[in-house]
Amino acid sequence: MTMFFWALQLIFVPLVSPFFIGVVRKIKAKLQNRQGASIFQVYRDLWKMMRKDEVISSDASWVFRQAPFIIFAVTIISGLSIPIFASFLVNSLTGDLLMVVYTLALGTFFLALAGMDTGSAFGGFGSSREMTISALAEGGFILSFFVVALIAGTTNLFTIVETNIFLTAKFFLPITLAFIGFFIVLLAETGRFPFDNPATHLELTMVHEAMILEYSGKRLALIEWAAANKFFIFLILGANIFFPVGIAQTADFKAIFIGIVVLFFKAFILCAIIGLIESVMAKFRFFRLPDLLITSFILSAIAISLI
Amino acid sequence: MTIEINFFILIALYVCGAVGALLFRKNDQIANWWSGIMAIIGSLWGIVFAINSFLHYSKNIFTYDYSVFPLLNLSFHIDQLSAFFIFIISLIALFCSIYGIDYVKHFYKKYDLGVLGFFYHLFIAGMLLVVSATNGLLFLIAWEIMAVSSYFLVVYDRENKNNVDAGFLYLIMTHVGTAFIVLAFLIMYVFAGSFDFTAIKAGLVSMPDFFKNTIFVLALIGFGTKAGIIPVHIWLPSAHPAAPSHISALMSGVMIKTGIYMMIRIFFDMFSSIPLWWGIVVLIVGATSALLGVLYALTEHDLKRLLAYHSIENIGIILLGLGSSLIFYSLGNLTLAIFSLAAALFHILNHAVFKALLFLSAGSVISQTHTRNIEKYGGLIKYMPLTAFFFLIGSVAISGLPPFNGFFSEWMTFQSLLQGIASTDIFIKLIFVLAAGSLALTGGLALVCFVKVFGATFLARPRSEIVKQAKESSILFSLSMGALATICLIFGIASGYFGILLTKISASLNIFQNATLFFNESINGSLITPNGSATVSAPLWFIVFALILILVIFWVKFLINKNQIIKIGATWDCGINLNERMEITATGFSRSIVTIFSHILRPSIQHEVEYNDSEMRFLHKSKIVRLEIHDVYQTYFYQPIHKLISILSSKAKSIQSGNINIYILYILITLIFILFLL
16 A cells, blocks of 8 residues: 555656646736646647657767756655655655755756756856856755754654644744745746746846757656656645645545645645746846845744744 | 784884885886885775774773883874774775876876875874874874975975975964964963873863863864864965875875864863853854855866865864764753764765865876866866766765765754754854854855866866867776775765764763763664654665666656657857857856855956057957956955064064174073073
8 A cells, every 4th residue: 555655656746747837837828818828738748859859969978968867867756755645654764854955956966067068158157057046045945944844853854744733823933934935945946937937048048948958859858847847846845844734644545635636726826826926027137136045044044043 | 912013013004115115216116116005005904903993892992102201102092083083094095095106107207206105104104193192292293294294295296386385385384283282282281291191181170261261272273274274274275286186185185184183082082071162163163164165166267276175165064063062062962962073073084085086086187188277178078988977976975965975974964953953042043053054055055166167177078179188097097086986975875874883983082971872773774863853864765766767767768769869969059150168167157156255255357458559449459357366364364464473573673683792681681580480
C-alpha cells in the first residue's frame, strides 16, 4: 500500500505540473480579455518537442548535453522529498528542508552552466542574471522555512506539515509574514513577474529564456518540463508548508483524495494570485530586485523574532 | 610505547626527506623524486598512524615528555583532536606530493629542486609538530618552522617580483600574528609558571577574568591571522597564488587550519569557563569573514586569488560552527556545543579536501596555459576534459550542493545555527538569525562564483590562443585530482559515519568531560541532529538520485522517438558572426553582484580615451576601461596603522642624537629605573 502511495508521489509532480502552467496562462489570458489556449496545451507542447529533431551547438560540451537530464532528475527527487498530499509518508531521509533547498540549487547550477556553454552572448548574461537573483533569494528562502521549522521544532518537511499547529492565533502573524517572504522567493526562483517574464524573448529582459535559448527538441522539452516541475514544487511548498490543511494523515484512499483536491484548490488560488500579479504589474528594473529580495529576508527575520 | 615510536618515525621520515633532498640537490631529477617519494611514504605513514590511533585508543593516545632546557620540554601529546589533524595534514599532503612530482618539473634547470624539497618536508613536519606539541615554547618553534618554511615556498618562484612582494607581506603578517600569540603565552606563563599545556590548564582556573579575556582576544587575532579572518586576511590572497600550486593546496587546505586547531585547543581544552561574549564575537567574525570573503572572490579574475578568497569564506563558515559551540557551552547546553564543534571539524576536513582539489586543478590549468587570468581561458573543457571534470566536482562540493561533502558540513552548521535561533533570549536569537542569513547568502554567492569560474574557464569558446595549445595534464595530475574528487563524494556519502566520529572527537575535549554523549542510531547512514529534530541521509539521496537520473536518460533517449536526429550546428547569433569576444567574461558575469554590493566593494570605473583628432573628439583611436575594486582595509585599517607607526618612529628619532654620551645617559637612566622597579 505504502509503495503505491510512494509511486503516486513520484509521478505526481511531473504529471500535474504542466497543468498549473496552463492554469496560470489561462488566467492571464482571461484577465487580458483573450480566449487563451487550452489548459492542456502545455502537455501538447511537451509531447511535440519530445518528438522533434535536435540541433546542438558545435561549441557545446557534455555539460550542455547532460544538463537537462540532471535538472529534470533534480526536480523529480525534490518532488519526492516534499509533502504533497500525504504527511504520513514520513520521509526522514531526504525530506529535510535544507536538502530540498540545496537540491533545487543543484539544478540551477547546471542550468546556468548550460547557459554559458554555447558561447552565445544571451546565454551568458541569462546565467549571470539567474545566478544573481537566486543567490540573493537564498537568504529569504531558508529563513522563511526556518520560521515554520522553529514552530514545529524540526526541519523535516513532513513532520512540519504533520504537526499542523499553525492555525493557532499565536502563530498567525509570523506564519503570514514568513509566507509573504516565501512568496517573493517563489516569484524569483520560478522566474515570474516582477523578476522575469516567462513569456518574452526580448533580449533586454529575459532571464530564464536566455539560458535555454540554444536548446531544442527533447532537451528543450525536458528543461521546460523541469521548469514546470519547479514551479509546481514551489506552489506545493507554499500551499502545504505554510497552510497544512487537508493533508492526508492516514493511509486511506478517501483521505488521499481529499488531500489532492485540497491541494489543487490551494495551488489554484496561488496561481490566480500569480496570474493577477503578472497582469497588473510591470517587470522591475533588474537592480531594484535586490530590494524586493531583502524585503523577503527581513520579513522572515521579523517573523522569527515574533515567535 | 609502539605508538610513540610510530609518531617519531613519522617526524623522522620528513626530516629524512628534507635532508636527503638537500644532499641530492646537484641532480634535479633525483632530488625531485626523492622528496616526492619520501613525502608520499611519510603521508601514508601519517594516515595509517591517525586511523590506527582512532581505532585502538579511546581518548588520550600518548604523552611524551623529555626535558631539554629548563623551559623547553620536548613534550608531545596526541589526543583525538591532534590525531584528526594529523589525518587531514597527511591526507592532503599525500595527494599534493603525488601531484608535486610532476608539477615541479618545469622548475628543472631553473631553480634548485633540493631546496624546494627541503622546505616542503620541513613545512609538513612543522604542521605535524604544531598539532602535537604541548609545550608553549616547543609549539612556538614548530609554528615558526611552519611559517618560515612556507615563506620560502611562497617565494620559490623568485624571478617574478610579485611573488617576492607577496612573500614579504606574508612574512610580516604571520609574524605580527605570532607576536600576539607570544604575548598570549607569556600571560599564561605568568599565571601557570610553566609553558606546559597541562600546567597552563591548571593555572588558568585561578586566573582573573581580565587576563582570560585578554588571552582570548590575543589568541583570536594571533591565530586568526594565520587562519585568514577579515580584516587580518590581506596576506592570504597574495601569498597563496604566489606559491606553486601543490603548495597553495597545502597552505589553503591545511596550514590555515592550524590556526583554527589552536583556537579549539586553547578555548576548549585549556579554559574551563567561557563567557558568553566570546562565542558571540567568534560568531560575528565568522559571519563577516564568510560573507566578505565570497564577495571579494566574486570580484577576482585571477584563478588562484579567487580560490584564496574562498578559503577566507570557508574559514568564516568554520568559525560559525566554532562560535555557536562556544555560545552553547556558555549557555550550558553541552550536547549542542559538541554538535556545533563537530560541524566545524567536519567543515575543516571537507574544506581541506575540496580546496586542495580546486587548487590542484587550477594548477593543472595554469601549467598548460601559463596564466592565472580567467579572462584568457574559455573552452578548456575540450582541451582538458579530465581537469574540467574534477574542477566541476570541486565546484559543486565547495558550493555546498548534495551529494558532495560540502553540503553536509554546511547542513550541520545550519542546524546548530537554527538551534541557536530557537533560543529564548532575543539578543542571542537575533545574532543567530544574522549568522544564518549570512551563511545562506554566502552559500548562494559561492554558487554564483563557481558558475562564473567554471563557465568562464572551461565552457564556451577559447578567448585566447594559449588555450588552443593546452593538452590534458599528465597521469600523476589526474591521479591525485581524481582521488581527491572521489574523496569528496565518499565523505559526502559517509557523512552519517563522520557525524558520529567527529562528535566523539569533540566530546573528548577537556571542556566536555562532564557531558553525556548522545548517539542516535543512524538509519541508512544518515546524519542526525542531537535532539533528532532533523535527519538527512546521503546514501539514500544518492541512490535515489542516480536511479532517477538513469531512468530519465533511458526513457528519454531510448523510449521516446528513437529515430530522432541530432544535428550539430552553429550557435544562433542573430545573423552576425559570433566570436569569442561576444561571450560573457568573468568580470561581466559578476558585475551585477558587484553593483548590488557596491557599498561594500566600492567598485570604480575609469575611462581613458585617445581620440584620432583631439579637437573634434568624435572618433576613438583607443579606449581603455579600468574596473577596480577599492581596497577598504588598505585605506581604513592598514594605512592609518602604517601612518601611526611612521609618526611614532619619526618622533622617536628626536631622542637619537648620535651623541654617544647621551646614549650612555639613557643606559644609566634605564638601569636606575630597573633597580627601582625590582
